[in-house]
Amino acid sequence: MRKKTVNLSTVGFLLFSSFALAQEDSLVVKDSTKMQKKDLKVGDNRNVMLNASSNSGPREVNIGLPSNIGGMTILENDLPVVYFSWPEMPNQVWRPSVSLEKTDLLRMDQLANTMGDLGFAVNSYTQTGTKELKGKGKFTTNNYGWIQGDVNVSGPISKNGWAYTAGIFANYDPGTYKLGFARNVDETKIVRAGITKFFNIDRGKISVLYKYSHAYSIDNYAVFRYGENGEVTELDNFTIGKDSFVVRDGMVKFRNNLTGEYYWTRLAGNDNVTKSHNVDVVGNYLLNNGWNFKFSTRFHFAKAATVTLTPISIFDVQESDGYKLGNNGQPYTGSVAAQFAMHTPSTPVTNIAGRFSLNKQVGNHNLTVGLLEQFYKVNRFTSNRDFFFQTVERQPQRLVSPGTDSDGFYNYNAGTAYHSGIENKLSVYASDEWKVSDNFSLHYGLNLRYQLLDGEFSLAPRHADFVFQPGDFSNFKNNWFHIGGSLNAKYNINKNFGLFANFLYTEENRRLESYSQALVPNTSKIKSPLGAIGVFWNTDYIQLLSQATVVKKNNYLARFSLVNPSNTTQAELLTLYYDIQTLGWTTDFVVKPFKGFNLHYLLTFQNPVYKNFNFTAFGKDYDYNNNNVLGIAKVLMEVDPSYTIDKWKFWASFRYFSKQYANLTNVLYFAPRWETFGGINYTFNKNLDVGGTVINFLNQRGASGSINGAELITDASPYYGKLLTGNYIMPLTFQFSVNFNF
Known part of the structure; x- marks a missing residue:
C-alpha cells in the first residue's frame, strides 16, 4: 500500500462571522474603515464563494451548530430561491452568475429580522433592464475539463423607459474523477429574460423576470483506511478525490412505494433532473412622502427528481x-461496500411568495417595516429506498448475494418516506x-x-418491501x-476604539418534511438565542x-442506528431529541501596512457540545451531555493575504480546521487539516x-463524516486499519477564467 498520509476534509467555516462577496476567483478586501462606519460584524473581508469542495455554489458558514439540509440559505431578489431544500436543492436553481447584478452576504441579524431564521444567507439581485446597452460574460475551465459559459446582455427597448435583460448560464462539470457511465457529475442550464419599466423622475422601476433551470448532480465519496490520531491513508486502488465510488453503470433499481412497481433509474438521466420555471415581479417606487416602497413577488413551479447514494459500511x-459480480455472475472475494439508495420521482413543487417593505430616514432613525408571505405546496412527495452491495475499487x-434479489438489491422501501400538503408563513417585521x-x-x-x-x-410501519x-x-x-x-449596540469610547454587544433570537417549529416518517413528530417550539459582546x-x-x-x-431531531458494543450482532434504531450549545471567541482583523498589500486574519475558538442528550439502548442508560458535537471543529483559522500592483493582483487563502469528532463518545475523530487557495488576476482594461x-495547492487529501456502527464504542483501537468512507475536498486543481464586459 502507498503510505500517503491525508487529513480531514469538510466544508466547515468560522464561527459567528459575516462576509462580503467579491469575484468568484479572487479575494477582494473591502475598505474596512468605511465598512466599520456602516456596520460592525466579524469577518466582512472574505469571499464565501471560494468553495474547496464544489464548483456549484457558496460554502457553508459555520455558526457552531450543525448545518441544515440545504447548507447556506440563498436568496434572490430578497426571497429564498427554494422554499425548502428537499427535494429541490438551491444549487439546482441558482448559481453565481453575471446575470446577477449584485451578490452579498446577509448578516445573521438581518436574516432574523426579515425572515425570522437563524444563520447567514447569500443575497443576490437579478440583473434588470438597463437604460444603456451593457454586456457581461465569463468563461471558466480547469485541468479536469470543467466548462462553464455565462453571458448577459441588457439595454433599452424604447425611449419611454422600457428596457430588457437576457442571460444564459451553462455548466458542464466532470468533477475531478471519472464516472463509468457519463462525462459530467454536474450539468446545469439556467436561462433568464426580463423587461423593466423605469418610472418618471427617477421614482424607481418595476421588472418582470423569468428564469428557467434544468439541473442534475451526482455526489461522490472517498474510501480510505482509518488510523491512529485521526489520520487516514489512501488505498493502492483508490485515490481520494480522483476516483469514483459511484456504481459503474450508474443504474439503480427501486420499488414505487405507492404502486408497488419495480423500476430502474439512471443517475445521469431524467430520473435525477430538476426543472423549474420562475417568474419574479420586483422593483421599488419612491412615494411623495419620502418613503421608498420596495416589492418582490415570486411564482415558482418545479418538478424535482433526485437520486442519492450513501455508503453505510x-x-x-x-x-x-456467495457474493457474485452482478454483470457476469463471477464469484467475488474481498471488501464489500453497502450502499443506501434513495429516489424521489419527479415531484410537483409550488412556491408563491411576496415581500413588501417601506423604508425612510427619519432624523437619526433609518426605519423599515415590511410584510413577507410564503406559500409552499408539495404534491405527494415520495422517497423510494433500498440497499445494494458494490465492490471496493474505483x-x-x-x-x-444470497440476501439480495437477482439484480443485487434488498430491503426495498424500508423506512420509505411520504408526505403531501401545504405550508404557509406570514410575517410582519420592522427594524430601526x-x-x-x-x-x-x-x-x-x-x-x-x-x-x-x-x-x-x-x-x-415501513418494513422491507x-x-x-x-x-x-x-x-x-x-x-x-x-x-x-x-x-x-455600539459605543465609541474614542474615535478609533469602542465596544459592541449583540443579541439575536429566533423560533421555529416543524416543517412538512417532518411528517415524512411513520411517527408524529415532536412539534415543541425550537428556540435559538444568540448573544455576543x-x-x-x-x-x-x-x-x-x-x-x-x-x-x-433546542429540540434537534436525529435518528441513529446503534450497534451494541458488547454484541455487534445486535442493532437498534433510535429517534432522539436533544439540544446543542456553543461558546466561542473570534478575533478578526485586516492589516494594510503599505500600499497595495492587505492581510486578513481570523481566529475562532469554539466549544459546541450536546445538552439533554441521554437515552437507553440495549438495557443500558447512556448520557452524552457535554460531549463534543460531531463534525464541527473547535479551532478555525483563516489567513488571506493579497497584493495589488499596477494591473496585477496576487492573492492566497489558507483555512485551518482542527480535529473533528466522528462518533458520539468522541474516541474516534479525524485529524486537523488545511484548505488552501491561491491566484493571479490581470486586468487588460476596463x-x-x-x-x-x-x-x-498543498494537494492534501481528506475525508469527513461519522463512522457508522461506532456511536457507542469507547475503545478506538478496533477501528484502526478499517476501511471507511467519507466526503473530501477537491484535489489539486487549476482553474482559468476570462471576464469581459462592454
Missing part, C-alpha cells in the same frame, strides 16, 4: 459467502438603525410570524406563532474586532480581465 467476504461494480449620539448607536428589529401546516401523512395502501393515510394540521429579532479598533492601518459569543438551539486560481 464496508466489510470483507469470502467465496463461501468505478465499483454491483454485487449479488438609530444613531443615538455621535458615539452610540442601536440597531434593533422584530419579526412576528404565523405558520400553518396542512397535509397528509402515514403512520404505517413496503407499499402504501389506500387506508394508510391520515390528515394533519398545525399552526404556530413565532417571535424573532435582534438588538445590536466584543471590542473594535479602527485606524488607517488596522481594523480589528474581537468578540465572545454563545448560541444555543472591459477585459483574466484570472488563474489554484485550489488545494
Whole structure:
C-alpha cells in the first residue's frame, strides 16, 4: 500500500462571522474603515464563494451548530430561491452568475429580522433592464475539463423607459474523477429574460423576470483506511478525490412505494433532473412622502427528481459467502461496500411568495417595516429506498448475494418516506438603525410570524418491501406563532476604539418534511438565542474586532442506528431529541501596512457540545451531555493575504480546521487539516480581465463524516486499519477564467 498520509476534509467555516462577496476567483478586501462606519460584524473581508469542495455554489458558514439540509440559505431578489431544500436543492436553481447584478452576504441579524431564521444567507439581485446597452460574460475551465459559459446582455427597448435583460448560464462539470457511465457529475442550464419599466423622475422601476433551470448532480465519496490520531491513508486502488465510488453503470433499481412497481433509474438521466420555471415581479417606487416602497413577488413551479447514494459500511467476504459480480455472475472475494439508495420521482413543487417593505430616514432613525408571505405546496412527495452491495475499487461494480434479489438489491422501501400538503408563513417585521449620539448607536428589529401546516401523512410501519395502501393515510394540521429579532449596540469610547454587544433570537417549529416518517413528530417550539459582546479598533492601518459569543438551539431531531458494543450482532434504531450549545471567541482583523498589500486574519475558538442528550439502548442508560458535537471543529483559522500592483493582483487563502469528532463518545475523530487557495488576476482594461486560481495547492487529501456502527464504542483501537468512507475536498486543481464586459 502507498503510505500517503491525508487529513480531514469538510466544508466547515468560522464561527459567528459575516462576509462580503467579491469575484468568484479572487479575494477582494473591502475598505474596512468605511465598512466599520456602516456596520460592525466579524469577518466582512472574505469571499464565501471560494468553495474547496464544489464548483456549484457558496460554502457553508459555520455558526457552531450543525448545518441544515440545504447548507447556506440563498436568496434572490430578497426571497429564498427554494422554499425548502428537499427535494429541490438551491444549487439546482441558482448559481453565481453575471446575470446577477449584485451578490452579498446577509448578516445573521438581518436574516432574523426579515425572515425570522437563524444563520447567514447569500443575497443576490437579478440583473434588470438597463437604460444603456451593457454586456457581461465569463468563461471558466480547469485541468479536469470543467466548462462553464455565462453571458448577459441588457439595454433599452424604447425611449419611454422600457428596457430588457437576457442571460444564459451553462455548466458542464466532470468533477475531478471519472464516472463509468457519463462525462459530467454536474450539468446545469439556467436561462433568464426580463423587461423593466423605469418610472418618471427617477421614482424607481418595476421588472418582470423569468428564469428557467434544468439541473442534475451526482455526489461522490472517498474510501480510505482509518488510523491512529485521526489520520487516514489512501488505498493502492483508490485515490481520494480522483476516483469514483459511484456504481459503474450508474443504474439503480427501486420499488414505487405507492404502486408497488419495480423500476430502474439512471443517475445521469431524467430520473435525477430538476426543472423549474420562475417568474419574479420586483422593483421599488419612491412615494411623495419620502418613503421608498420596495416589492418582490415570486411564482415558482418545479418538478424535482433526485437520486442519492450513501455508503453505510464496508466489510470483507469470502467465496463461501456467495457474493457474485452482478454483470457476469463471477464469484467475488474481498471488501464489500453497502450502499443506501434513495429516489424521489419527479415531484410537483409550488412556491408563491411576496415581500413588501417601506423604508425612510427619519432624523437619526433609518426605519423599515415590511410584510413577507410564503406559500409552499408539495404534491405527494415520495422517497423510494433500498440497499445494494458494490465492490471496493474505483468505478465499483454491483454485487449479488444470497440476501439480495437477482439484480443485487434488498430491503426495498424500508423506512420509505411520504408526505403531501401545504405550508404557509406570514410575517410582519420592522427594524430601526438609530444613531443615538455621535458615539452610540442601536440597531434593533422584530419579526412576528404565523405558520400553518396542512397535509397528509402515514403512520404505517415501513418494513422491507413496503407499499402504501389506500387506508394508510391520515390528515394533519398545525399552526404556530413565532417571535424573532435582534438588538445590536455600539459605543465609541474614542474615535478609533469602542465596544459592541449583540443579541439575536429566533423560533421555529416543524416543517412538512417532518411528517415524512411513520411517527408524529415532536412539534415543541425550537428556540435559538444568540448573544455576543466584543471590542473594535479602527485606524488607517488596522481594523480589528474581537468578540465572545454563545448560541444555543433546542429540540434537534436525529435518528441513529446503534450497534451494541458488547454484541455487534445486535442493532437498534433510535429517534432522539436533544439540544446543542456553543461558546466561542473570534478575533478578526485586516492589516494594510503599505500600499497595495492587505492581510486578513481570523481566529475562532469554539466549544459546541450536546445538552439533554441521554437515552437507553440495549438495557443500558447512556448520557452524552457535554460531549463534543460531531463534525464541527473547535479551532478555525483563516489567513488571506493579497497584493495589488499596477494591473496585477496576487492573492492566497489558507483555512485551518482542527480535529473533528466522528462518533458520539468522541474516541474516534479525524485529524486537523488545511484548505488552501491561491491566484493571479490581470486586468487588460476596463472591459477585459483574466484570472488563474489554484485550489488545494498543498494537494492534501481528506475525508469527513461519522463512522457508522461506532456511536457507542469507547475503545478506538478496533477501528484502526478499517476501511471507511467519507466526503473530501477537491484535489489539486487549476482553474482559468476570462471576464469581459462592454
